[in-house]
Amino acid sequence: MYEFTYTTQSARVVFGAGSMKLIQQEVETLGARRALVLCTPEQSAQAEIVSSLLGPSSAGVFDGAQMHVPIENARRAREHAKEVGADCAVAIGGGSTIGLGKAIALESSLPIIAIPTTYAGSEMTPIFGITENGVKKTGRDARVIPKTVLYDSELTIGLPLKLSIVSGLNAIAHAAEGLYAKDGNPIMSLMAEEGIRALASGLRKLKANSKDRTARSECLYGAWLCGMVLGNVGMALHHKLCHTLGGTFNLPHAETHAIVLPHALAYNSIVASDAMERIARALNVKSAPDGLYQLNEELEVPRGLGAIGLGEDDLDYACEVALSNPYWNPRPIEAEPLRALLQRAWEGARPAA
Numbered sequence: 001m002y003e004f005t006y007t008t009q010s011a012r013v014v015f016g017a018g019s020m021k022l023i024q025q026e027v028e029t030l031g032a033r034r035a036l037v038l039c040t041p042e043q044s045a046q047a048e049i050v051s052s053l054l055g056p057s058s059a060g061v062f063d064g065a066q067m068h069v070p071i072e073n074a075r076r077a078r079e080h081a082k083e084v085g086a087d088c089a090v091a092i093g094g095g096s097t098i099g100l101g102k103a104i105a106l107e108s109s110l111p112i113i114a115i116p117t118t119y120a121g122s123e124m125t126p127i128f129g130i131t132e133n134g135v136k137k138t139g140r141d142a143r144v145i146p147k148t149v150l151y152d153s154e155l156t157i158g159l160p161l162k163l164s165i166v167s168g169l170n171a172i173a174h175a176a177e178g179l180y181a182k183d184g185n186p187i188m189s190l191m192a193e194e195g196i197r198a199l200a201s202g203l204r205k206l207k208a209n210s211k212d213r214t215a216r217s218e219c220l221y222g223a224w225l226c227g228m229v230l231g232n233v234g235m236a237l238h239h240k241l242c243h244t245l246g247g248t249f250n251l252p253h254a255e256t257h258a259i260v261l262p263h264a265l266a267y268n269s270i271v272a273s274d275a276m277e278r279i280a281r282a283l284n285v286k287s288a289p290d291g292l293y294q295l296n297e298e299l300e301v302p303r304g305l306g307a308i309g310l311g312e313d314d315l316d317y318a319c320e321v322a323l324s325n326p327y328w329n330p331r332p333i334e335a336e337p338l339r340a341l342l343q344r345a346w347e348g349a350r351p352a353a
């Protein structure tokens with residue numbers, strides 16, 4: 001029997017290769033006149049193109065976006081936006097640049113147009129993160145959701161293959177956990193299944209040819225769907241474990257997600273059969289955890305947590321930290337099976353049957 005609450009979030013999405021060229025029109029549609037373009041120093045060339053496409057509607061480029069949105073940067077960007085009289089901001093880049101746009105929107109209510117160039121999905125979520133004194137604080141606020149998102153797959157052609165793969169697998173993790181979320185709903189489940197299908201298919205094609213334009217479009221479409229899921233429903237064991245491992249042992253975020261996901265799904269599979277069926281269908285395999293493990297192998301993701309720098313003698317502590325902070329999961333989190341999960345993930349073994 002269906003029973004759910006679903007709040008729609010009203011972002012305008014323009015999807016298509018070359019859609020960046022519509023930027024000036026989209027600024028006008030928002031009712032804005034002067035747009036400040038945000039980017040990282042590495043993407044300033046792309047940002048300059050956006051600025052020139054904006055013509056007289058450009059308030060220039062701010063190329064100070066940084067990983068984890070340091071508060072000093074956010075303050076500088078807000079001040080700069082005021083000084084140049086910007087009445088909207090265009091964030092072109094990955095989660096870090098869009099995160100800077102969100103930090104500006106949080107304090108100033110400046111509308112944000114996002115042009116994502118990775119598969120992180122931040123553009124579709126009300127989640128923001130700001131780092132102050134070395135501590136990253138996250139929160140949810142509807143004000144930070146970009147008003148318009150231009151998905152232009154041409155901008156992802158140059159995203160290095162390795163980064164494309166881990167970014168895409170990270171997005172798959174959002175959708176997979178969204179399928180058994182406490183506050184899940186049938187609309188999000190449709191999006192999650194289709195997002196996993198599109199990304200898995202697109203990433204396989206990219207592995208063969210990273211410049212495959214159809215595959216780039218397919219991956220970006222999947223990233224949009226997975227971002228929607230992340231923005232609308234809560235996450236569980238997998239995300240908690242990855243945050244614990246990333247935060248406590250400084251492991252690389254996206255690789256950690258890719259390695260842990262098959263094992264976290266195996267843990268939950270006995271209580272989340274509908275989610276497992278959907279994931280297996282999306283991957284065209286019999287078993288969801290095994291299918292994702294296989295996908296990691298095909299995409300040559302490092303096999304276990306040991307291969308990305310976690311010591312075997314850290315596993316007990318990792319387990320302790322993960323157990324210390326209770327959180328919702330469809331299956332209760334218990335020490336023994338959790339420790340076994342971590343052992344398999346560390347070794348790079350196949351997920352438990």
Ligand code: NAD
Pocket residue numbers: 040042043067068093094095096097099117118119120121122123125126127128129155156157158159160167230
């Ligand atoms: P990123 O934005 O940190 O980008 C990494 C590097 O790749 C940067 O130098 C960037 O300029 C470059 N880059 C991005 N796109 C490129 C392209 N197409 N071609 C060449 N270089 C390109 O990476 P990310 O993975 O997109 O974002 C990670 C951050 O986003 C993390 O801090 C994470 O916490 C956050 N995030 C937030 C949410 C949310 O909902 N708030 C969701 C997902 C991720």
